[in-house]
Amino acid sequence: MSQDVRKYxxxxxxxxxRAALSPQEYAVLREAGTERPYTGEYTDTKQxxxxxxxxxGAELFRSGTKFESHCGWPSFYDPSDSxxxxxxxxxxxxMVRTEVRCANCGSHLGHVFAGEGYPTPTDQRYCINSISLRLTPTEG
Structure with a gap:
């Protein structure tokens, strides 16, 4: 990903x-790595x-679109804003896949898959690395 010439x-x-991120964060976010399945902090979070x-820090997803896909990574059926x-x-x-990046900084988040048959409104699964995300709980 470091060869990318897009501006964000x-x-x-x-x-x-490298100075702002941990080595593990850098490997996923900036070098398009993948964390091991079932190891991320948000895989099973329901908060x-x-x-x-x-x-x-850009907003990417809301908990209302998170669903259990049992794939080993947090799954969402839609970003909070396209x-x-x-x-x-x-x-x-x-193979041909669709990579998902943060539109604000270009960091690698994961991949999106369609047509897998999940009972979601979009029939999409945004398969996102936990280490690419930070959850801010809503008050209530």
């Missing part, structure tokens, strides 16, 4: 990202709140 509202050098980008994420064709791993 939050535009930092790779050195600045109400807003999920934001761990790198820049402009919050950027979708990019990903041909790594010998």
């Amino acid at each position: 509202p939050v535009d930092r050098t790779e050195e600045e990202w 109400e709140g807003v999920y934001s980008c761990r790198a820049c 402009d919050a994420v950027e979708l990019i064709e990903d041909r790594s791993m010998g």
Whole structure:
């Protein structure tokens, strides 16, 4: 991902990202890595709140669109705003997938899959790395 020439509202050098993120966060958010399944802190979270980008703080998803997919990563059926994420064709791993990035800073979040048959309004599964997110619980 470091070869990417796109400009984002939050535009930092790779050195600045390395200083701001833990090595594990950097590997996923800036180098398009993936955390191991069933290890992320938000995989089974049911708490109400807003999920934001761990790198820049931009709102990405709301707990109302989170669902149990049993895939090993947090799953959402829709971002909180369609402009919050950027979708990019990903041909790594010998297949065609759709990568999900934060539209504010370009950080890798995960992938989105469609047509898997989940009973959700969009028939999409945004499969997102927990380490890419930060949950801010809603008061109530």
